[in-house]
Amino acid sequence: MTEETTQQGEDLREQTAEAAPEVAAHDRVAELEAQLAEARQATLYAQAEIQNVRRRAEKEAADARQYAxxxxxxxxxxxxxxxxxxxxxxxxxxxxxxxxxxxxxxxxxxxxxxxxxxxxxGITKIAALGETLDPNRHQAMLEVPSDEPAGTIVQEMQAGYMIKDRLLRPALVGVAKAAG
Missing domain, CATH: 1.10.287 (Helix Hairpins)
Structure with missing residues (x-):
């Protein structure tokens, strides 16, 4: 190798060595920015989860008070x-x-x-007589031959009750069936 080639190799090594810290610093900054973005996202998710837990707890407490x-x-x-x-x-x-x-x-x-x-x-009686059977509020105990349309409640054996918007006890009823 010639002296000139050796000098060029050394110059190239010096340039590469000078550029390496800049590249390493740039990579480190990009890595830190990515970690920061990830930490921000995790914080947002944690805050949203805390808010959801708080809402659920408030609803459960309100339900407990309302339906105690x-x-x-x-x-x-x-x-x-x-x-x-x-x-x-x-x-x-x-x-x-x-x-x-x-x-x-x-x-x-x-x-x-x-x-x-x-x-x-908030406890109310469920209307039954003359109503159409609603399995969410009435419990059919028997069918009665009647001129009323099938499925109409014609007899109430026990009153049903609601507490606010929830069923407390279904009404025990007799339901019309087609005569004959």
């Missing part, structure tokens, strides 16, 4: 049913008796108060 009385309400419905059956079974002559008027009036007032408590807590 569901179990108690189911239990008290049997009391309301028995009170209603007792009043309905009382003969008219007993209702007219002066000795029984206080008792009858007290039982009727208790029934009205119970209805008022139900209303304050």
């Amino acid at each position: 009385a569901t179990s108690f309400a189911r239990d008290i419905l049997s009391v309301a049913d028995n009170l209603g059956r007792g009043l309905a079974a009382m003969p008219a002559e007993l209702r007219a008796d002066d000795k029984m008027k206080g008792l009858v009036g007290g039982l009727e007032a208790t029934g009205r108060e119970l209805d008022g408590v139900f209303a304050r807590h």
Whole structure:
């Protein structure tokens, strides 16, 4: 090799050595920018997940407050049913008796108060008679031959109730079937 070739090789090595730190620094900056973008994206996902968890927790808490009385309400419905059956079974002559008027009036007032408590807590009676059977609100117990269109509720054996927008207890009903 000639001296000139050797000199050119050394110059080339020097240029490459000078350029290498710039290339390495540029690669390092690009790598750090990519890591920063990835960290920002992960932060956004984490914030979105936290917001979703918070919303779910708020909804569950609201549902718990709104429907907390569901179990108690189911239990008290049997009391309301028995009170209603007792009043309905009382003969008219007993209702007219002066000795029984206080008792009858007290039982009727208790029934009205119970209805008022139900209303304050969002418990409503499900309409049944004359309605078309809705399996989400009514439970068909029997079919009755009738002139009514098939599927129409013609008899109610037990009232159904809703608590706000949820079924508390389905109405037990008799449904019309085609005569013949």
